[in-house]
Amino acid sequence: MKLSGAEIVVETLIEQKIKTIFGYPGGTVIDIYDQLYKKSDRINHVLAAHEQGAAHAADGYARASGEIGVVLATSGPGATNLVTGIANAYLDSVPMLAITGNVPNSLIGRDSFQEIDITGITLPITKHNFFVHSVEDLADTIREAIRIAKSGRPGPVLIDIPKDVQGAKCEYTPAEPVELTALPKAKAEDVKAAASMIAEAGRPFIYFGGGAVRAGAGELIAKLADKIDAPIGCTMMGLSEVPVANPRFLGMQGMHGHYASSKAMAKADLIIGVGVRFSDRATGNRVKFSAGARKIHIDVDSAELGKNVDVNLGAICDINDFLTKLIDAVDKKELPNWEAKVEKLREQEASQNVPGFLPKEAIEAVSSVAAPDTVIATDVGQHQMWVAQHYGFMGKKTWVSSGGLGTMGFGMGAAIGASYGSGKRTVLFTGDGSFGMNLNELATAVSYNVPLTIVVLNNGVLGMVRQWQTLFYNKTYSNTTLNRKTDFVKLAESFGAKGYHADDIESFKKVFAEAYAQEGPALIDLTIDKDLKVLPMLRPGGTFDKLIIGEEEE
């Protein structure tokens, strides 16, 4: 059957079981949009307000569903607007397929209208990218791109398709969904070495990240922790993989991690890192990081071994396979002294609790009302860290947040994508700064009646930068006081969403119940104080023996 390139694009996506894509039309993708229109009963397209929002939506969709997220944009500005979204997916290893149109082959290289070298631009922020020269290569390129994006350590792949390729015809034969590259199995000698390191350890600590989420390794991690009597912590990317109710789970560690989690990691004599990259936000000073502890690193990407931190044992393999074998190989341990130490840290953490801290109260209120499988999305900044610290995550893949890139403006698009990905209501926590960056996507949420509750923690400042200015820049608040006159309630209403305001915990609880019960999008503007801080805090480049707690350093 001879089909046009544009038709092949859409048919191949359908054949690969892609149900929903996000995008924005333009001159060089009209052919593809024409086909999307004709095949709209078999594939759903969500029109965003801006290509960046569409890219974040594909990202949020992928995180919430565990499937690949797909975004479509035109050439030139359409393509460059995807760049932040692609980079975000790259830094957090999210499987994404970005499809861009380009000018016809005959106009390539002539600085034609809306021509841009998007494969060149996205080279360092994609796992791989393709420029499709001829229609004969198109279907297989799309299949291969999906395989690359989803296999091993996932990531974004971009395909740039010139307009003439979309118009040209060739034979199309449907294929099965691609098979992912098999992950290497755990090596017996690595499992044995890990088991003997665990046997020798007196203070083991398990620390997992996004790789564990991708592998769905939460139960195995919990099982290992039970068997070797170890506390568990995670990176920001690891959140929601192990339920907070697990008694061994100390929460997120790192720069703004839970006191007990960061301290237990610092005091451990064996750190078992599962699907982590020992990023600077998780380790502080990477050279001095847990210098006394032995380290086991289990990951699927060999380039992570020794990249940031020297480890004693690196196992590059399927995380689940390794953990399953390790659980069998280790002897049951009981470490009452270590347990007591960790319990003491928990008590110390509890004693630092500041009563009446509104962000925490509001987040806990949402936590107690929202269903356990509700996806929680965030933007970037103080609100993000507060949610990471205080939300009671109970279900897997319920945490959608920009980790590696730290993209303000990620939230709106990502939350919309997450609603499609999970098929359920999503709650977005954002700040007035982040929300101001991509609030245009409120239009998308309203157009599609997306089940979305937005909580804006509104302090009138860029809180995280202000916190650094307070602590390290002598309170010189350069350009972080927004003082905008935006009325978020009216703004929500003008977009066609419900808007609510709250300024204390009682009024917040009341309006949240109402907002959460809405069918479509609703926004709550919650006023908070501009000088609230995210604590504890690890000084940048510092070590975990000295954390900033309250107004002082330990």
Add this chain to the structure above:
Amino acid sequence: MSKHNYVIAAFVENKSGVLMRVTSMFNRRGFNIDTLTVGETESSEYSRITLTFSGDQDDLQQLVSQLKKLYNVKKVEVISAELGIRRELLLIKVKNSSSNRGDLRDAVDVFKAKIVDYSAEAMCLEVTGDSTKIDNFIDNMKPFGIIEMCRTGIVALERGSESILSK
């Protein structure tokens, strides 16, 4: 950890843009590459990149791992110091005059170089060998006056009957 000079061979797809993908990765990961050569291989579908860089064992592991992650890179091998045959080619143009002609010819003989172009004012010489020999030859040419020169960077194969792909 101490720094070493490493020679790495990468078998890559012979397609446009592949070299850029490789060098762009070096740039963004902060690897300092000393020499890099690309050329055809026994198979027309593949090119072979030979590169040298100095770093410690951790740098080497990181560079090799990052190279292997690139989609168009099919095989990466570190060429061992013991088994590696390393060669460079130098083309060098030096001033020719009646007073130094004899000394130049002596140097050409000692280094087994070749005179590939000759005029009353200049000689173009070709020499191959390992990098130390090339460095020495250049040092020897300096007194005569180097007009211009160009060296290829290292290409390397391992001794024995195996190929990079069969290893």
